[in-house]
Amino acid sequence: MPDASTLNFKPDLLIHARWIALAHRETLLEQHAVAIADGRIIDILPSHVARERYDARETVTLAEHLLIPGLINLHTHAAMSLMRGMADDIPMMRWLQERIWPVERALVSPEFISDGTRLACAEMLLGGITCFNDMYFFPHAAAEAAVELGMRAVLGVTVLEFPSGYASDAADYLDKGLAALDAWREHPLINFCLAPHAPYSVSDASFEKIQILSAQLEVPVHVHIHETTDEIRQHLEEHGCRPLHRLNRLGLLGPQLIGVHAAHLLDDEIAALARNNCNVAHCPTSNLKLGCGIAPIGEMLAENINVGLGTDSAASNNRLDLLAEMRLASLLAKGKSGDASIVPAWKALQMATLAGARALGLERDIGSIEIGKYADLTAVRMDTLELSPCFDPVSHLIHCAGREDVSHVWVQGRCCVFDKTLLHCENANLKNNARLWHNRIVTHLQPNAT
């Protein structure tokens, strides 16, 4: 990292903001600036001091904006953006078995992943998301798409026991995923997770192999758990225990685990997740939309479980929108518990930033606005009519703002969205590709339709 104290040192970028949210300290700075060099934050200081001290190559002034850490989407299947709204108002297992899986079997290919991930990245960046944790197929194509748009991604070495257009069996999924992991090892924007799909779709032998690999490679394990009561009941019938019990027996519970959904937990399961320093990816919209229920977030946070936020896919949400998930996480926890003071605004912002970074093992580099971390930053414009008046910008961010208020996004110091305009990809291309895939999907679902 360059030494900012050197005389005549020129930062690459100086961002002045009306407000800066240091979410990790629940501290709001006013009229401060962030100085950036080589992709990292090198200083945070009052704007009037920054103007004296730094002659940056580029200066951006955000006069009526709140600057926050870039949002981290802790669970998605990005390329499913192409199936957005394909199957709404349908229960989870029918949704998966009758709609999603058949289309995936028929159409998923590197081209599908490339087009779908680019569409998802564009949507996420425009909504202030700078990093996503993906579980899907053809991670090489997904990595290329994310890098093209300038976005940070953690890609899944997805593992399933059944075949898809991507791989034939668990060993084949692992081989292909690990090859991608190897190929992208040096890229600063790309990281990997091991991503066994779920206890109901992955065998003991595969989970054991994954646990060993996770320790060897020092990467997280990203897995759906306890999403539906049906899945838990079926697991009880087939394995004689609830899914988390089996994962515990197989040695999976630990700080490397990112358990997605966790909508249904017994008290001792919450205690086990806490004791083992597991992480949870809470996906409130998806859980409601598929009729899965409401995760016990209040109880998990009371046990100091690290809970991040995910959008899940655009087929079960249908927005890849963490502003909406922050708000809903706060609202649902209040409504479920009857306590209006839980998951207050700062906490919701931490869930969508630092908690996600910690779960991904990236808290040294991202998740907060701190000197030394990558400049993954999002600016939200707070002076619209819909946000007037503004008593507390952080409270407004959670309870009032929407992704439509996101104005600027930087990933590793590089601007990806400037004044609501996506910089590294053409909107028209993305929309045209989406239309082409829409037609292919409709033809597949209704082969006799014109």
Place this chain on the structure above:
Amino acid sequence: MPDASTLNFKPDLLIHARWIALAHRETLLEQHAVAIADGRIIDILPSHVARERYDARETVTLAEHLLIPGLINLHTHAAMSLMRGMADDIPMMRWLQERIWPVERALVSPEFISDGTRLACAEMLLGGITCFNDMYFFPHAAAEAAVELGMRAVLGVTVLEFPSGYASDAADYLDKGLAALDAWREHPLINFCLAPHAPYSVSDASFEKIQILSAQLEVPVHVHIHETTDEIRQHLEEHGCRPLHRLNRLGLLGPQLIGVHAAHLLDDEIAALARNNCNVAHCPTSNLKLGCGIAPIGEMLAENINVGLGTDSAASNNRLDLLAEMRLASLLAKGKSGDASIVPAWKALQMATLAGARALGLERDIGSIEIGKYADLTAVRMDTLELSPCFDPVSHLIHCAGREDVSHVWVQGRCCVFDKTLLHCENANLKNNARLWHNRIVTHLQPNAT
């Protein structure tokens, strides 16, 4: 209504839309047009036929839009927009007693109502809302504000037993409200409700008077009911029964009743609401945010209770956004019941349109796109990147679109929002006024702050 069959008849306006949602019939028209004269819909027909038949004074073509009935906000306190975000993450009764009521006592005036209602109307119109049911003070000032912006309003003859800056006691509230009702009787955009605040703040004598007036004047009764368990418990202690039981005894249960919130209902209370053809205004965001709970919407709809949607005030939401409430109503009902198929997209749209109109006694004039009704219409642009691809525009409206996608709004055939621009009021004025009131409120809450 003009006779459209007359030769050479010129409608005032012809709106061509890619899609039109006839929500009352769950029917989606494609490439159709709506013809409007004297503020009312005079024809709905295929665009190619409309081009032959009508030479309208004005034509608007919405090539990638969904046209829906104007949204009806069945419960709000519009002028509280000036208290937006003033008191977040605080339980309901503390919120009311320590924050909202003190500020209201000190600052509410005709100027406050005028500025606050104009801000709220602007926000609501920009978000596709064409009519709101208001419960607040100085209805004359609120009516003027709504008319200035071109919006339809149903204003409350608010009744409370305790004094405010507006009135001294229940008789004074009634006198002032009824005088406003009389003064605005002939205005096509303005209607009135009787609005006793709640069972805990209104006496038996006042409720009895209101019930008689409601029958005489043929106006609805708009009242908060069963918002919190605390309120119900306290009512049991003070009155020996639950609030709905008392309202029933006082003769209030009937088709004129709009019960707001109804978050906590016993089975026999749901049955009583159904048997008496009562209406419910469901405010899902507000109920969650104040920790009040989740209303049993699935159960109410199963009993055919007419349930509309409200935003409540910007102090407990903090968005006056029915796109968000439609989505949340659908999501919450699914999540609470475990049934992903309940409150599907069409139902959510009906709740925010025709159900609201019916509750307000205005279903003859508004709430659906039908020949003879007022042209209260909202257009939502469906071709953004975030809405791509689009399999089903109505499902997309509920599960994917946001108020940021609303492009055009007409009230009684008059355009109020054109291509996302508010027509009858200056944004800058509204924002400046909000800033002035913000400063006054901050000074009042923290008298020693600078």
